[in-house]
Amino acid sequence: xxxxxxxxxxxxxxxxxxxxxxxxxxQQQCLxxxxxxxxxxxxxxxxxKVSRQAIHDLLKRVxxxxxxxxxxxxxxxxxxxxxxxxxxxxxILREAISNTANDLSNEENSNAKENSxxxxxxxxGLNRVREILEELKETQAE
Numbered sequence: 001x002x003x004x005x006x007x008x009x010x011x012x013x014x015x016x017x018x019x020x021x022x023x024x025x026x027q028q029q030c031l032x033x034x035x036x037x038x039x040x041x042x043x044x045x046x047x048x049k050v051s052r053q054a055i056h057d058l059l060k061r062v063x064x065x066x067x068x069x070x071x072x073x074x075x076x077x078x079x080x081x082x083x084x085x086x087x088x089x090x091x092i093l094r095e096a097i098s099n100t101a102n103d104l105s106n107e108e109n110s111n112a113k114e115n116s117x118x119x120x121x122x123x124x125g126l127n128r129v130r131e132i133l134e135e136l137k138e139t140q141a142e
Contacts, residue, residue, distance in 0.1 A: 009035070015066040018076050022069060027062050030055060078139055085139075089132040092125040099125075 016023075016031055023031070026048070033039040033047055034055070041059075045052040070076050 012063060012066070014076055015070055018079070019066050019069045019073075023062060023065070027058065027065075030058050031062060034059065082136060082139055085132045085136055089129045092129050092132075096125045096129075 013035060016035070020028060020031070030044055030048060033044045034041070039047065041052045041055050045055045048055065
């Protein structure tokens with residue numbers, strides 16, 4: 001595995017978090033030592049009483065196994081999609097709340113046209129939140 005690439009390490013960690021329980025005890029121990037405890041390949045090999053090459057090969061096989069689990073099950077992809085949609089909905093709701101508070105305080109001081117534009121923007125945002133919630137329901141049902 002090209003563990004030097006930060007994004008690869010993050011993805012590998014996420015895959016391990018999602019599917020790690022499906023790995024053998026030996027595979028889990030190797031990953032824990034290498035990634036969590038930050039052991040070198042040589043240190044992991046010494047701890048597990050195998051060669052450095054055996055650890056390197058094991059890490060490669062485990063990476064392929066985790067990627068295969070993800071391609072079959074797609075849990076990580078769904079989790080990332082859910083997180084992104086949730087963040088978007090949160091942003092829209094915060095903006096709608098802020099706009100509503102501003103509308104109420106400015107209602108006495110501004111004309112009807114400005115209020116109508118602001119309310120239209122808030123409604124668009126709230127409609128998008130409704131769409132996001134529907135999409136999240138569909139994601140949960142898959």
